[in-house]
Amino acid sequence: MTGSSRPGHPRLRRTAGDRRAQLVQIGLELLPTTPVQELTIDEVARRAGISRSLLFHYFSTKREYYTAVTRAAADLLLEHLLPAPGTPAEQQVPGMLDRYVGWVETFPESHLAFVRGAGGGDPWVSEVYEETRGRLVEVALTTLDLPDDTLRRQLVLAWFAFTEDLVGSWVQEPTMTREELLALLRDVLDRLTTDDGRGR
Amino acid sequence: MTGSSRPGHPRLRRTAGDRRAQLVQIGLELLPTTPVQELTIDEVARRAGISRSLLFHYFSTKREYYTAVTRAAADLLLEHLLPAPGTPAEQQVPGMLDRYVGWVETFPESHLAFVRGAGGGDPWVSEVYEETRGRLVEVALTTLDLPDDTLRRQLVLAWFAFTEDLVGSWVQEPTMTREELLALLRDVLDRLTTDDGRGR
DNA sequence: GTAGCTTGTTGAGCGTTGCTCAGCAAGCCG
């Protein structure tokens, strides 16, 4: 029944790489509307016009599949955020922040799905999420010319959580101008990192 | 097979209230080790010594069940955090912060499960989580004698995200003293709320 | 061209899990 998607076409045979890419792509398209872990093999296979079995040929487990989808989403985000090579150091963090807000403005549900899905309990997915956050912290600390010690990592990671939450709710209900938001976020980060983590 | 849990006992018949409470209790005990949504009816019923069907007699849907469990967990947390009546206003927020850190120190996995499980995609669970955060913000704003406008709510909620993240990682790897942590958190909150949300 | 190999692809089917439903039986009342 799932077999030949169109009666006219005898059967379409793709290369392994193409098929994998197609399946991940379908996952990405479904991501905004469905929590990653709730993607059903049936649905994905149906959209791809293939049988369930074939999906298991490429991803030996459902978890392996949606982890791949999550990683693809994370890579898209990173690619969008990371500063273009040659950007002056002092512009890198502001630029990333600005692009981050833009990203959330453009794909609010998609972003929510990624951030939320991260916590969804599955260690594999969380790992991808943590890895992404880790790489962003690294870039931030490097370009801010700050030592990469445990304390500062913790503070910047917590600031990420702050940023994700605030930007998320700000997009839903803009309580200040975009510039004020960016200034506030940068200000909090500055104070956290230059204070050596201690108040007063 | 699941029926009479002990061969000796003919069959145990409980009142509706007792049974519900028992089932929710079992869910709470499983919560630290299992993401809420991954609780299986089979497992819970087995632990309660009843058939799967009975669980559906009390909770018409699995989601209804684990939402009840989540709500119970949230209530436990709130009960622990909310200040005792008669506490002087200026002590309420510090007290809650202190008890929050204590809670995370005592039940690290349990806390992680709650915070993480919150985002897990399910709107019902997220709602319980948001509701809990909302009530905490309300208490905070009231006792800090601050106006309860949208901007301030957003800032305090984002500060919660900051706090959850930082306390969570601090428990795993204490990069400062407990007092420094508390002071830092209070300081960030103070600056956010007294600055009217704008830096400088 | 056809034989043969590789490999993309399928269908039938199994175990688990969420959920339904008809009916049993425990305990109380008359």
Place this chain on the structure above:
DNA sequence: CGGCTTGCTGAGCAACGCTCAACAAGCTAC
């Protein structure tokens, strides 16, 4: 004892993740 309420069960269905044996598309070799 008869009858009522209601806690409770077992069989069974549909959906889903996953397996496995086998088919067939497209390439190369002769």
